[in-house]
Amino acid sequence: MFRVKVTGTYIARSGIMDKEKIKKTYEIEGNIPTTKAALSIVKNKLLAPALAKKYPDYVTFLTYHIVEIIPLDEASRIELSKSEITFMGRESLVRYIKEQLPHNEDGTPAVLAEYYPDLFKLREAVQHAKEDLKGYQKQFALREPDLRLDLEMAACNPDLYSESPSISLAASITTLAPKKILTPAKLAKQTGDRLLGLTADQIRDGEMAPADLDPGINDL
Numbered sequence: 001m002f003r004v005k006v007t008g009t010y011i012a013r014s015g016i017m018d019k020e021k022i023k024k025t026y027e028i029e030g031n032i033p034t035t036k037a038a039l040s041i042v043k044n045k046l047l048a049p050a051l052a053k054k055y056p057d058y059v060t061f062l063t064y065h066i067v068e069i070i071p072l073d074e075a076s077r078i079e080l081s082k083s084e085i086t087f088m089g090r091e092s093l094v095r096y097i098k099e100q101l102p103h104n105e106d107g108t109p110a111v112l113a114e115y116y117p118d119l120f121k122l123r124e125a126v127q128h129a130k131e132d133l134k135g136y137q138k139q140f141a142l143r144e145p146d147l148r149l150d151l152e153m154a155a156c157n158p159d160l161y162s163e164s165p166s167i168s169l170a171a172s173i174t175t176l177a178p179k180k181i182l183t184p185a186k187l188a189k190q191t192g193d194r195l196l197g198l199t200a201d202q203i204r205d206g207e208m209a210p211a212d213l214d215p216g217i218n219d220l
Contacts, residue, residue, distance in 0.1 A: 001072045002080070005029050006042055008064040012057035021059060027067075028054055035069060035080060038087050042066060067119070085127045090119055093126055101129055110136070115147045117154070 007027045014020040028050045032041050043064060051058045068089035071077040080092055088096060094113050101110040110129045116122035129136040140147075 002032050002035060002038075002076055003029060003070040003072055004032050004038065004042060004046070004066060005068045005070075006047065006064055007067050008061060010051055010055070010061045011059040012055065013059060015057065023062065024055075024057075026051060026055060026061075031072070032069075035084070035087055038069065039064075039066060085123055085130065088123065088126075090122065093119075093122055097126060097129075101126070102133065104137075115140075115144070115151070117151070 005027070006029070007025065009023055010026050011021050012024045014022045028047070030042075030046045030050050032038060032046065034041075047061050047064055051061060066087055069080060069087045069092075070089060071080045071092075080088065085093070085096065090113070097109050097111050097113060103109055110133060111122075111125050113122055116125055125136065125140075128139070
């Protein structure tokens with residue numbers, strides 16, 4: 001069994017107007033039986049009941065991001081060590097680096113976790129090292145001065161820098177389909193159709209007589 005932490009956004013009732021809806025962020029935790037298809041399990045089995053219980057204004061969720069999965073027993077710990085890196089928490093990633101990745105010739109770990117306080121950047125680094133260790137080493141050699149400077153800047157300015165990860169890099173999904181961009185011709189037709197519909201409604205309601213129609217309205 002695993003404890004999973006999930007963050008994202010959801011649609012909520014505003015509390016001001018009955019039909020008004022607003023977007024809010026959430027963070028919930030719950031248990032799942034396996035890490036196989038973890039994101040699907042979270043989406044289809046965990047999110048709705050967990051959000052409804054925690055947030056009285058909950059209507060539906062929009063996005064969901066697995067921040068961390070924590071094994072709750074030894075069997076789960078072993079399973080997690082073999083699971084996808086994108087679902088591992090920091091402790092599991094550090095263990096994976098120590099136990100699963102080959103070390104450098106000088107005995108140091110292939111990935112130096114202290115260079116990546118951001119969880120998701122650490123996941124990216126471990127995934128890169130797993131797939132292409134030499135490629136990761138070359139990249140790290142080039143980026144090491146900049147990564148070290150980031151750490152030094154954060155230490156000098158704790159009020160400006162946060163260790164909170166960037167959610168956009170997490171294992172995540174958005175349930176909103178991208179909006180379609182209308183061509184000028186379709187936009188003109190859509191506008192004309194709306195105008196004709198509005199005119200017909202006004203004639204039916206007695207707000208406008210048929211003679212009031214602009215002769216050129218059908219040209220839209």
